[in-house]
Amino acid sequence: MARRTDGEAVRIAKDVLSAGAHAKVCLPDGPEEFARALTRRGSRRPVVVGDDRALVRAVSLLHRQRELAGCALSVVPVGSVLSVVHALGVPTGAVAAARAVLDGVERRLDLLVDDSDGVVLGALRIPPLTRQSPVAPDTGRPWLRTAQSLVRTLVPARETPVLAPRPARLRVEVDGVTLVDLDQPVEAVSLTAGATGLAAVEVRPLSVGAESSPLRAEGRTVSVSGADFRYRADAGVRGPVRRRTWTVWEGAWGLTVPGAG
Template identity: 75%
Template sequence: MAEVATSGTSSATSDQLLVVIDPVARRADGESVRIAKDVLSAGAAGMKVCLPDDPEEFARALARRGSRRPVVIGDDRALVRAVTLLHRQRELAGCVLSLVPVGGAVSLARALGVPTGAVAAARAVLDGAERRMDLLVDDSDGVVLGALRIPPLGRTARLREAGGDGGRPWLRTCRSLVRTLVPARPPGTADAPGSGPARLRVEVDGETLVDLGQPVEGVSVMPGVPGTARVEVRPVSVGAEASPLLAEGRTVTVSGAHFRYRADAVVSGPVRTRTWEVREGAWGLTMPAR
């Protein structure tokens, strides 16, 4: 892991920064990384740059930060990795993270309110203010910063959510042709794992929202009002479209047959049961000053 110490030339902030540049960001967009480094170096009182080559070196860099404020240059996965490491070290409450989103997967950063341009994000690191946010923590010490989905979206469903086939009408034509050529599945044939309805018990603050007798198409858990999570269960439709089941609470437990789930940018599982608990104001992220 390479480390480079640099000093700023202005006094825009008195912070000493530890800038950890994720290797994925360096490969994906070296120019944005360079621009972010230049802006940070010009505005910080002191700056140390770390270039970890793997997750282990990334973890060591954060652990050795001392009194420096950590700044992650990377994508959503890098942000989740940093929060997870600080949470498991029980240092998250006393640490304010900063992020310059670089890479292909930055939808979580955008949803949290972080600017996605290198210059704007770096300036927010220097001149922004801390915002405390809730954190979902599961019973295996995993964390969720944004949304949780069961089952995880497949690529086709993600394209639909993003607004179709990405402007490629030929892809829709090919899919239509494939559907006409592939015979229908014989009755009684099992779906591929994760492709059909799930039978899950979903409990919110100890109250059952849906039980194993009701197959569901999906479960979503998202931040609600401070200190709570908003839970939406979509039952399988029979005839008319079924209305979603909604609830809010501090703890969410899902159990049933083995299931996978997508938490932020990471797919985990299979597990038979998992409980998530909301930790109010558990972590801080630097945001643009309003």
């Protein structure tokens, strides 16, 4: 994927790494080859050349194999989805990032692990629920569907109404203590693991009149439950789920970043 996105950046990274160390270059064409290459790394230190999704894939694979703690990762960012990589302290340019791989230091980072063994590297956010336009039920009568199709063909199409998101009703518990319950609608929930062994949690209650102050807490375990909800994490949207619990794994993984000097 990185080669198709920016082949020149991949070439530059390869040249810099090969000039500074004995590097074995592997260019997998898909997730299965990616997994095999990571599994067969031996004693070599893996360097991910790609975007947030590639880094998340590598961390997820190593976590499931329970080899993450002993394998420091390095990243050369290539692609358009790089907010997580840059937030973790990786340089933006291919040359600077490749040099950091060679001369940088390992930084230990916390990891959010959910109850389905999924991982989150950066910030996690639960946005308001999305309203959906009503859809006419399928009556099971082919002649009616044909007539409806004919009407849609003859009558100019109208714009589909865009319905505003509605607030979520969620129970948020931090280390077993309820921060907000189902009777309080919320606009958003976010949590982030840093490097302290605790997750920072913020809940924004629905404001009525004057703006409501966000509720904040820190804890090792965060549980969210309620109506089906989706959440944004790293490079994608996950769910829907009715309950999910995240636990902070302190210092669970290592990432090579530029040294202090």
